[in-house]
Amino acid sequence: MSSAAHSLTLRLPNGQTEQVVLRRYVRPEVNEEEPDIAEREARVLRFVEAVEVPTPRLLAIDPTGADAGVPSVLMCRLPGRVDWSPSDIDRWLHRLAARLTRIHATPVPRPGVIRPFTPEVPMSHEPPPWARWPTIWEQVGEIYHGPAPVYAAVFIQRDFHSGNVLWRRGTVTGVVDWHAGSLGPACADVAHCRVNLFRYGLEASDWFTDIWEQLSGCSYHPGAEVVAIVGCLDGLRDDSQSDGSVMEEA
Numbered sequence: 001m002s003s004a005a006h007s008l009t010l011r012l013p014n015g016q017t018e019q020v021v022l023r024r025y026v027r028p029e030v031n032e033e034e035p036d037i038a039e040r041e042a043r044v045l046r047f048v049e050a051v052e053v054p055t056p057r058l059l060a061i062d063p064t065g066a067d068a069g070v071p072s073v074l075m076c077r078l079p080g081r082v083d084w085s086p087s088d089i090d091r092w093l094h095r096l097a098a099r100l101t102r103i104h105a106t107p108v109p110r111p112g113v114i115r116p117f118t119p120e121v122p123m124s125h126e127p128p129p130w131a132r133w134p135t136i137w138e139q140v141g142e143i144y145h146g147p148a149p150v151y152a153a154v155f156i157q158r159d160f161h162s163g164n165v166l167w168r169r170g171t172v173t174g175v176v177d178w179h180a181g182s183l184g185p186a187c188a189d190v191a192h193c194r195v196n197l198f199r200y201g202l203e204a205s206d207w208f209t210d211i212w213e214q215l216s217g218c219s220y221h222p223g224a225e226v227v228a229i230v231g232c233l234d235g236l237r238d239d240s241q242s243d244g245s246v247m248e249e250a
Contacts, residue, residue: 003030035071054172055178083167097211099175154186155182156189185224
């Protein structure tokens with residue numbers, strides 16, 4: 001949604017090869033809004049080397065696009081693939097929650113290394129055209145604009161969901177897409193993942209949350225889900241195929 005990813009094979013001077021990924025920020029509007037996006041991702045990739053989950057290793061950065069044409073980041077390629085249809089969803093959810101707990105347990109860096117969390121702000125708060133209960137969306141807006149809960153800031157992936165987790169033979173082999181890494185509420189990551197798990201039903205989202213609470217010892221704040229859903233509003237309005245019933249029930 002924000003970049004183009006290229007899989008490359010490098011031939012090294014010793015004759016061996018290495019699989020790498022070149023991430024190029026090709027959307028002009030993204031670069032205009034966030035001119036330092038490649039540099040920021042590079043800082044996060046350096047930082048997550050301390051996270052207790054496999055993450056891509058930073059190889060090089062082209063912050064201005066002088067070499068790659070647009071701001072770009074070069075990183076190693078992790079093994080594994082995304083699993084959209086897990087055969088054992090309970091085990092799959094447990095391992096997702098366990099990796100997220102480890103990310104949140106990472107010691108917070110010194111000030112200035114990682115940016116603070118900022119919610120996505122939609123262009124409009126109008127409900128999606130498929131909304132069956134517009135009053136629910138009005139209540140969502142009231143909660144969104146109400147007082148924000150007090151929280152302890154931890155390191156969050158900011159875009160944690162099953163599409164950014166790689167697997168091989170039932171084992172997590174890596175977590176990718178770190179450009180949005182931030183310092184903020186752990187519940188923001190949980191909420192973002194919950195919304196992405198709606199495709200599997202509310203039971204799967206709730207079970208993921210229960211596991212995360214058990215592993216982390218923290219309580220989930222449903223206000224975080226309101227923030228996550230409102231942040232998706234612009235895309236939801238453009239998606240005529242969206243299954244709004246599950247989201248409204250949530």
